[in-house]
Amino acid sequence: MNSIRKAALSCILTILAITSVAAKDKDDLHQTIKAIAAKFEAMGVGASYVTAKGKPVVQQVSFLQEKDLTFPVNGNLRQIALIRHGEPDLRKTGKFSYMEARKFAVDYDSVGIVTPDAPFFEIQNPKEVAVFASSINRARATAQYVFGADSQMTVSPVFREFETAMGEHSPSLRMPIKFWTTAARIKWVLGIDRQGAESFADARRRAQEAAQILVSASADRPKVALVAHGLLNRYIQENLEDMGWHVVRDGGSGYLGTTILVKLDS
Template sequence: MKIHTIFFSLALLVAPGLSKSKGKNDTPNATIEKIEKKYDALSKTAPIVKANGKPMCQSLRFIQEEDNIIQDYSKLRQIAIIRHGEPDMVKTGQYTCSEANQFLKCYDSVCIIVPEKPFFELGANEDVKIFSSPINRALTTAHYLFGTDKEITVSPYFREFENRIKESESKKKHSIKRWTTTSRIKWMLGINRAKGIESFSQAKDRAHKGASILNNASKDNAKVVLTAHGLLNRYLKKDLKKMGWKVVEDTGNDYFGTTILVKVEE
């Protein structure tokens, strides 16, 4: 009897520890670590997608139920934020202020250089909520990735931050990159406000509202995609992280640069 009592007592002491250890492996943080490792593994074998023979990016996808990373797949929410593809126009040369502003108008209206196949892969029956900026380079990116028959919610909340160049009579010529970088820095500092455009503070508020739209959409659609713009996407990512989302994949800020964020419900 004494021996049985001792074994019973030891079982009571050990069992909670075993239960706790198992629970630890199933925590949201542990699951997110597994997802990060999965993306690391996928990146080592993902095929390269090309456009006109030029490498553009690697293939990418959401985590699927068959990956067996999370016991209850319904608890996983995923958001992919994608920068638009490369606009189909010549971007070299030197420009006056007036010419640079005309360049930016064209930049907002042209389509993208379309790769040989979509780099972001969706399954045939994969249910995804798709959002896009109304600016053409982002919207044509969404059409290239998901087709024109998919429902795409176009919202002004996802347009790019302002980058208008203040008009000048000067005939000095600079590269487009110099014009846009200088004008945007001045805009951020509040010393280059063109008439009728939002301030940097207003743009950040808009990005926060955009992040809320994506977050709320994920409550009804476990997978959400946005095609938008480089600087806006950076602020969306910051705001989503403040809302509890975790970055599990980030391919940078170049054309087609993609950030994937996840939430795992308790």
């Protein structure tokens, strides 16, 4: 009986020790992620703005480098940057008829961007960074602006924006373009008048696939950058967080908005 009690007590102590170590590791990870996020915030405070046509458009940003880490990092630090494309170079003000809105939707996928006067994303060692871009022109043009036209990058339709369709109905209205695009997106999410576009469920599965591609790339290079689109990036971010990645810089949803996530591998 004593031997059984001793074995049970030993088992309980082992479980308590393992639980304690796991709790400490989790706390250490939480504190490290907080420190990394604080570092990005501090970098943002002193960052200057890049301009386009004389107006400030985006703050300068970069990945963290080893020299930036003034705290111990126990493990391999991987970073993924999700960058939204720059502002498309076409008219968005005023009111549009239905047919003008349809043409806008087509042009939106084919035009270039309003190129800022200087690069806003600093890359100190290009060999450390795996670059991906959407096949849609506004994102591809942004990637070439950010990383250089001659830089190596993977351009794929997997990273294209969630598809929408203006539909076949043509109400006789003149409304801001935001009205037409929002209405089209709502109809698409509800599965109304899709006109052959992929479903919302299929688009979400594609975002999951895109997230996995970025994670796989980060196993070979510690820094990964994707230049894509607002809605796609949002769902990629959700998938990355589900896989244990942490947002340390939230760049918002504006043009050239850059969100950075990190993961520490022990």
